[in-house]
Amino acid sequence: NLGLRAVGYEGGASPDALPRYALLLNPDTVLPPDALANTVAFMDAHPDVGILGPRLVREDGSLDRACRRSFPTPAVSFYRFSGLGRLFPKSPRFGRYNLTYLDEHVQADVDSVVGAFMLMRGEALEQAGLLDETFFMYGEDIDLCYRIKKRGWRVVYYPQVTVLHIKGAASRKASARAIMAFYDAMKIFHDKHYRAQTFFLVNWAIDLAIGGMKRWALWRDRMRPSGRKRVASA
Structure with missing residues (x-):
């Protein structure tokens, strides 16, 4: 299993022959x-x-919140994982x-959309490069958005199109592995983009x-009955 990065590009663009547009699309959409x-258009x-x-929705019709994100700077990540974002969801800061x-x-x-459906301009990919193979299952989409925005391109959330995302279908059978990949991606992204300019403490x-x-x-995943395993979520 080469991860969602390789699956997303199977049969698609290579660095030597990029089309006008390339689409990264998960099979659970x-x-x-x-x-x-x-x-x-x-x-x-x-x-x-x-x-x-596009706007992505879950099977119950609720928004898949990963479809529009800010970059996980140390401050933004703290607001999320401390619970401040949940307490104050309407706050432009938290x-x-x-x-x-x-x-x-x-x-x-x-800053970023999600790789479940990501339409990319070939010219932008030529400048920023393709998905980083260091990531596995998670994080490669936000890393690509970071590199493309850094080169002056816009990243747009486009809710005029709504796509159903049966989230977790691609990784539900390997819950523990998905959890590890999710948290490993956090560290990879921080090390790559923020560690050098962040105070060592x-x-x-x-x-x-x-x-x-x-x-x-x-630990929580191991304690759950096998039929109720969860998949990490961005």
Whole structure:
């Protein structure tokens, strides 16, 4: 199993032959008939957009909050994992991780969309490169958005298209492995983009927190009956 990174690119673009657009699409998504036509039309009309992601909903109709995110800076991550984001979801400061203070039906420029459906401009990929193989299952989408935004491209959340995401279907059978990959991706992203400019005591605290959360999540997963295993969620 090469992870979602390789699955997403199977039969798709290579660094040597990038198309005008490339689509990263998970197998656990259900698209409306006009999804591709509408998203491509938007990209054609907005040549400064490097990545576009639609509104994703869960099977119960609720928003898949991972479909629009801010980059997990140390501050943004603290707001989320301390519970402040849950306590104050409408706060532009504390609700930044999943942008819960924004109307889910309104288009917005964001830091990152999710790799379950990510329409990418070939020119932007030529500049930023493809998905980083260091990540496994989680984190590669937000890392790519980071690199593309750093090169001046826009990343847009586009709720005019809604896609059903049967979240976890691709990793439900390997819950413990998915949990480990989820927390490992946090550390990889921090090490790659933030560690060098972060005070060493803050880095130490972040490493300790990620390790502690991973051990706690794995312990809780082991304690659950096999039919109720959970999958990590961004």
